[in-house]
Amino acid sequence: MVKKIYKDIATYYDRLMEGINYEGWIEYIKNICVLNQLNPKTVLDLGCGTGTPTLYLFEEGYRVIGVDGSIEMLKVAKKKLSPFNPVLILSKFENFTIKKKVDLLISLFDSLNNILIEDELLRTFICAENCLRKGGLFVFDLNTIYGLSLMNSSSTFTKESRGVYSIWKSKFDRKRLQTTLSITLFVSENGNYRRIEETHMEKGYSFYTLKRLLRKSGFTKITFYEHLTFRRPRLKTKRVMVVAKKD
Template identity: 35%
Template sequence: MESYGKFASVYDMFQDNVNYREWTEYIVETLAQDEIKDGLVLELGCGTGTVTEMLAEAGYDMIGIDNSEEMLAEAMEKRVESGHNILYLLQDMQDFELYGTVRAVISVCDSMNYLTDEEDLEYVFALVNNYLDPGGLFVFDMNTIHKYRDVIGDTTIAEDREDGSFIWENSYDQEKNLNVYELALFLPREDGLYEKCEEEHVQRAYSIETIKRMIEKAGMELVAVYDAYTRNPGDENCERLTFIAREHGKSAENEYHGRIPERAGHTEE
């Protein structure tokens, strides 16, 4: 997975069109339907901690995991301002570790799409299942094939702001379902000139059936698939989907039998 570098300092500014408050209210409502109204909740790919902070405000004991030091630095600045007791961990989603289980795991802003290898995504689902309390929920969103192929694929997005500008070029590989973001940032310096920074981000789209199969293989049940942050049924024609999965016993019938599976480079103790 690619980390956010220089972009971290201006990420929130360029994401001001995202209604994080509405997303958080949706997550809180979803968790409350399963009587998860407090306790430990983990956010994977927490970024600058915007949603993490809002969930802490709603009464949850939050843990945030991200693999970008720069993004977590922004999140910890927010923690100082809010005074919330949030635990931030610099870890990769593909190998995250906790000291115990949590009542729910969430992931927003298509963080799961950064897992471009099917085996890696399947492994993350198994880790989530391993760290969920019995009956715990996993709520996450993902961009769809339709969005990458028909909406943003092979397009260029540019924005010019007082505190910085960017050019975001997309290219979509239909055969591999990979979308490559070539990001050029222009950030003002104290001497009045602009510094150009470049980053590349790669995301992959998965079909609903593929996600369902992975969720079930990991030991969870897929409860619902919605058009993102609504209660409308989701399908392949949506641009973003919200998936809701539930841990349901880690039974011996599931391939992983309630344990973290082995894979290349990993061994069980």
């Protein structure tokens, strides 16, 4: 299962992610839908977090359901999305369900890399397939094994955004194909700094494994792209977009 993360940093998550072009990601997914002759009306955002991509989808006129495993992140999303009266579901990724099937299911910003056990990734894919109508698409991005391998013990960087200073340290385990990311925040509060620490883990999966699990879940046409492009992934592709169709 996805470990309990994004708890203490949820309040500051949007500040940490400033600079991410979520709107561009949504435009890219819309182009993927056009390429697959899909005109979606309903969308499920798996791992919706604080709801920024979800907000863009609402503003585009889609009916959106958000699913996330962190109640703290969903609290932020609920406030952000309040004008749209959102349906937000607290659930583990491997057993989420909805009442009515959707046209499009997305999972962005390497949310599925947080699943460290292959069987739980399979169950997540099965849930996704069950929630899609026939002809629907499951679109998600992942850090590749190569991309995660670049996050080695020498990978340390700092950033500052609106009163939040953060230190990011990562280490890659080549045997487990997992990266451990340690995040330390220093948050300015009333002239003092509050320290917050969280540890996140991400696992890399081969294209072969992903395709095998998706086919086992019932998906048919499966395509891999370099992220934000329509090019085939290369050996040194850091992030990949996966498109799986339900027939």
